[in-house]
Amino acid sequence: MVNVAILGFGTVGSGVADVLTMNRDLIRQRAGSEVALKYILDVRQFPDSPYKDCFVNDFSTIENDPEVDIVVETIGGATVALDFTRRALNAGKSVVSSNKELVATHGYELLQLAAEKGVSYLFEASVGGGIPVLRPLTNCLAGNELSEVRGILNGTTNYILTRMIRAGLSFEQALKEAQDNGYAERDPSADIEGHDACRKICILAALAFGRHVYPDWVPTQGITAITLADVDYANSCGYKIKLLGRALKMDGGKVCAYVAPHLVSSDNPLAGVEDVFNAIAATGNAVGDVMFYGRGAGKLPTASAVVGDVVDIAKDVTAPKRNQWAAGDADMVQSPDRLTFRWYVRANGTMDAARSAVGDITPLARGGAPASEVAFLTETMTQEDLNRKLAGMDVLSAIRVLG
Amino acid sequence: MVNVAILGFGTVGSGVADVLTMNRDLIRQRAGSEVALKYILDVRQFPDSPYKDCFVNDFSTIENDPEVDIVVETIGGATVALDFTRRALNAGKSVVSSNKELVATHGYELLQLAAEKGVSYLFEASVGGGIPVLRPLTNCLAGNELSEVRGILNGTTNYILTRMIRAGLSFEQALKEAQDNGYAERDPSADIEGHDACRKICILAALAFGRHVYPDWVPTQGITAITLADVDYANSCGYKIKLLGRALKMDGGKVCAYVAPHLVSSDNPLAGVEDVFNAIAATGNAVGDVMFYGRGAGKLPTASAVVGDVVDIAKDVTAPKRNQWAAGDADMVQSPDRLTFRWYVRANGTMDAARSAVGDITPLARGGAPASEVAFLTETMTQEDLNRKLAGMDVLSAIRVLG
Numbered sequence: 001m002v003n004v005a006i007l008g009f010g011t012v013g014s015g016v017a018d019v020l021t022m023n024r025d026l027i028r029q030r031a032g033s034e035v036a037l038k039y040i041l042d043v044r045q046f047p048d049s050p051y052k053d054c055f056v057n058d059f060s061t062i063e064n065d066p067e068v069d070i071v072v073e074t075i076g077g078a079t080v081a082l083d084f085t086r087r088a089l090n091a092g093k094s095v096v097s098s099n100k101e102l103v104a105t106h107g108y109e110l111l112q113l114a115a116e117k118g119v120s121y122l123f124e125a126s127v128g129g130g131i132p133v134l135r136p137l138t139n140c141l142a143g144n145e146l147s148e149v150r151g152i153l154n155g156t157t158n159y160i161l162t163r164m165i166r167a168g169l170s171f172e173q174a175l176k177e178a179q180d181n182g183y184a185e186r187d188p189s190a191d192i193e194g195h196d197a198c199r200k201i202c203i204l205a206a207l208a209f210g211r212h213v214y215p216d217w218v219p220t221q222g223i224t225a226i227t228l229a230d231v232d233y234a235n236s237c238g239y240k241i242k243l244l245g246r247a248l249k250m251d252g253g254k255v256c257a258y259v260a261p262h263l264v265s266s267d268n269p270l271a272g273v274e275d276v277f278n279a280i281a282a283t284g285n286a287v288g289d290v291m292f293y294g295r296g297a298g299k300l301p302t303a304s305a306v307v308g309d310v311v312d313i314a315k316d317v318t319a320p321k322r323n324q325w326a327a328g329d330a331d332m333v334q335s336p337d338r339l340t341f342r343w344y345v346r347a348n349g350t351m352d353a354a355r356s357a358v359g360d361i362t363p364l365a366r367g368g369a370p371a372s373e374v375a376f377l378t379e380t381m382t383q384e385d386l387n388r389k390l391a392g393m394d395v396l397s398a399i400r401v402l403g
Numbered sequence: 404m405v406n407v408a409i410l411g412f413g414t415v416g417s418g419v420a421d422v423l424t425m426n427r428d429l430i431r432q433r434a435g436s437e438v439a440l441k442y443i444l445d446v447r448q449f450p451d452s453p454y455k456d457c458f459v460n461d462f463s464t465i466e467n468d469p470e471v472d473i474v475v476e477t478i479g480g481a482t483v484a485l486d487f488t489r490r491a492l493n494a495g496k497s498v499v500s501s502n503k504e505l506v507a508t509h510g511y512e513l514l515q516l517a518a519e520k521g522v523s524y525l526f527e528a529s530v531g532g533g534i535p536v537l538r539p540l541t542n543c544l545a546g547n548e549l550s551e552v553r554g555i556l557n558g559t560t561n562y563i564l565t566r567m568i569r570a571g572l573s574f575e576q577a578l579k580e581a582q583d584n585g586y587a588e589r590d591p592s593a594d595i596e597g598h599d600a601c602r603k604i605c606i607l608a609a610l611a612f613g614r615h616v617y618p619d620w621v622p623t624q625g626i627t628a629i630t631l632a633d634v635d636y637a638n639s640c641g642y643k644i645k646l647l648g649r650a651l652k653m654d655g656g657k658v659c660a661y662v663a664p665h666l667v668s669s670d671n672p673l674a675g676v677e678d679v680f681n682a683i684a685a686t687g688n689a690v691g692d693v694m695f696y697g698r699g700a701g702k703l704p705t706a707s708a709v710v711g712d713v714v715d716i717a718k719d720v721t722a723p724k725r726n727q728w729a730a731g732d733a734d735m736v737q738s739p740d741r742l743t744f745r746w747y748v749r750a751n752g753t754m755d756a757a758r759s760a761v762g763d764i765t766p767l768a769r770g771g772a773p774a775s776e777v778a779f780l781t782e783t784m785t786q787e788d789l790n791r792k793l794a795g796m797d798v799l800s801a802i803r804v805l806g
Contacts, residue, residue, distance in 0.1 A: 015689075019546050019547075019689045020546075022688070022689075023546055023547065023548055023688070023689070026547075026548055027545070027546060029613075030541075030545045031545070032725065124543060130689070130690035130691065130693065131690075131693055132535075132539035132542075132543030132544065132693065132695075135538070135539065135542060135543050136535035136538065136539050136543070136695075138433075139535075139538060139711060139714075139715055140527060140535030140538050140539070140708065140711040141535065141707065141711060142430070142433045142434075142710070142711050142714035142715070143422050143423075143426055143430060143706070143707050143709075143710025143711050143713070143714060144422075144426065144429075144707055145426055145429055210432075269672075269675055269676075269696060272672055272675045273672075284707060285425070285426065285703075286418075286422045286425075286426070286533070286703040286704065286706055286707035286710070287533035287534075287697060287698065287703070287704050287707035287708075288533065288697065288698050288701075288703070288704055289697060289698070290533065290534055290535065290695070290696065290697035290698075291694075291695075291696040291697065292535075292539075292693070292694075292695055292696075293672060293693065293694040293695075293696065294690060294691065294692060294693035294694065295690065295691050295692070295693075298691075300688075300689040300690070300691070301689065301690050301691055303546070303689055304544065304546050304547055304687060304689035304690035305543065305690075306546075307545070307546025307689070308542060308543040308544060308545050308546050310546070311542075311545035311546060312542055312545070315725060316722075319719075319722065322435065322718060
């Protein structure tokens with residue numbers, strides 16, 4: 001018998017309770033022993049919940065119960081969640097988390113602590129919701145030197161962009177629709193400004209390249225400045241605008257990570273990832289390109305990933321899972337300013353002025369454009385070069401093109 | 404130090420040697436100990452190979468060497484490979500295989516033997532080449548009851564279909580091109596007649612549903628009858644023709660597995676999988692739909708999957724990986740004849756005759772069709788119903804539509 005305590009009975013926490021219950025027999029078979037829900041920690045009362053007998057409101061009940069083997073942390077944030085995670089690990093309990101903020105900011109410390117205590121700290125659900133990605137990246141691709149991990153890491157922004165592309169909604173209209181459908185928070189800034197994707201690319205970079213990468217080191221741009229004009233121009237040349245997180249291993253072992261919108265070619269499988277779906281692609285020196293696709297958020301999909309980790313630990317609670325990375329160091333991070341791209345540019349001016357400023361360009365057209373507007377694709381250059389060339393122009397948008 | 408012996412120095416076997424060598428330092432870090440190539444078994448001589456000191460031609464050298472921990476079987480087929488796999492497991496060595504034929508026909512027996520001997524039998528490379536799919540399916544999705552696994556499981560046929568769709572080549576022309584590019588064998592029948600995909604769906608079905616499914620129980624249809632006319636009609640209504648393997652869990656716990664071409668809607672991520680790429684999708688009761696995408700064949704991608712398994716075992720050679728399924732039983736298999744589909748039909752005749760035979764239909768058109776030809780999509784029905792309704796017609800093609 002393996003006993004589980006869930007911290008936080010929100011969307012994900014209640015989903016974990018539901019999955020452990022509805023798939024109980026299968027989970028017992030696969031884990032090789034009964035996986036029982038013993039406690040749920042929440043400050044609120046749930047008198048009508050089917051799990052009402054599990055609720056406690058003092059973490060020390062869980063911390064001090066030697067029967068609890070696995071603590072599921074679905075509180076979110078990096079304050080209470082950090083404290084409880086440290087205490088659970090110190091008490092010799094394995095911890096499974098869906099909390100990307102905590103992993104991205106304190107993952108190194110918590111993995112060290114778990115290793116010291118001979119327990120596991122797993123967080124498959126922190127990236128890509130239900131999509132298996134962290135374990136495949138670290139286990140199945142263990143024979144590869146990875147050169148890049150990239151992905152559509154945030155379902156809210158992908159939904160908004162899909163609705164702009166497919167239904168011609170403005171950013172504001174699409175955001176409103178996403179909020180009405182429960183795909184976006186009342187305060188959507190963590191999603192639309194790219195911070196959520198930033199935390200996820202930090203975790204992916206740490207697993208792929210073996211060093212902690214902190215969110216502060218990752219230049220992050222969201223989708224608030226994307227207009228329907230940009231969507232139309234992108235469409236006219238066979239591209240879709242997607243918010244990507246990317247982490248690349250550079251020559252000399254440095255890591256370059258950033259979050260920004262990109263024009264993605266329709267031939268690229270990432271371009272076909274629509275609505276709230278996520279996809280994470282990786283490039284290895286043996287496997288080439290692989291991609292993982294599925295629901296990147298939601299109650300049951302995220303709970304699926306949490307329960308996958310729980311089962312993995314429950315198979316043998318005495319055998320901690322190796323899942324380490326080294327300390328981060330700001331010196332190992334390289335700015336994306338030195339990467340080269342083709343760029344999509346929209347500006348006020350004439351095509352002649354654009355040509356004399358930027359050199360060879362591919363002009364783009366859209367119906368209903370004001371006479372003062374030009375848009376074009378540049379040749380390959382760094383952001384610094386582009387900025388210098390565009391210095392004299394009234395630039396409305398400049399977006400990287402994924403080659 | 405963990406010692407590896409490779410059986411068979413063909414494409415995959417030599418790829419495994421190359422990956423173990425080129426990524427040696429990374430593999431040592433990830434496995435926690437040196438993973439050394441000690442032997443390569445082949446009947447041929449390779450005097451110029453960088454691994455020339457490893458070659459042996461008597462399997463008993465490997466079998467009797469207590470220093471060999473892991474045997475990599477890349478011989479193929481189910482004769483010699485079966486004998487050597489049994490002997491390696493009996494000698495207390497873990498076995499990693501890329502051999503789908505052996506796993507599909509003898510997987511149950513070999514997994515039982517591995518469990519008895521306290522060693523591992525892993526075969527990630529047997530399905531989807533380098534794509535991580537078997538381990539994610541069994542580990543990351545362990546919290547799910549799976550209802551279906553489906554996929555584009557054969558790169559050769561997907562390349563041929565892609566070239567028919569994209570370049571307008573006939574089946575024969577596309578097959579010739581695939582052979583010239585090394586994507587198809589001189590004798591392509593195992594690929595184009597669907598047998599390769601059949602073995603892979605058997606392995607996926609066993610892992611997803613927990614019982615061995617033998618290839619003989621799986622109705623299998625290849626792509627040799629697909630014409631450019633079918634490709635054009637499919638395209639006219641927003642579909643692409645793909646060869647899919649599918650395994651479904653039916654009411655009452657039976658399993659329905661089959662291989663056949665399908666018209667796949669362009670909105671389905673499987674439709675975007677082109678050339679030699681493979682993709683495997685799974686549906687779980689918590690996660691919903693997930694998909695894994697990448698190179699389904701080739702020297703280094705397949706070796707990547709083999710080495711991933713090797714590293715997994717090398718982390719702790721004394722801890723066998725749980726990876727079991729139960730014996731198969733022909734009674735648990737249900738024929739796909741009882742599944743319902745919309746159907747694409749091409750026939751000689753008139754649309755009126757088609758309508759009076761089949762009922763409500765959606766007519767299709769293509770440029771250059773002979774006056775005698777009709778094509779249409781039917782309403783949803785079983786194969787049996789369709790066959791009965793079409794009995795009086797001169798049917799040229801009838802292909803399932805994936806809803």
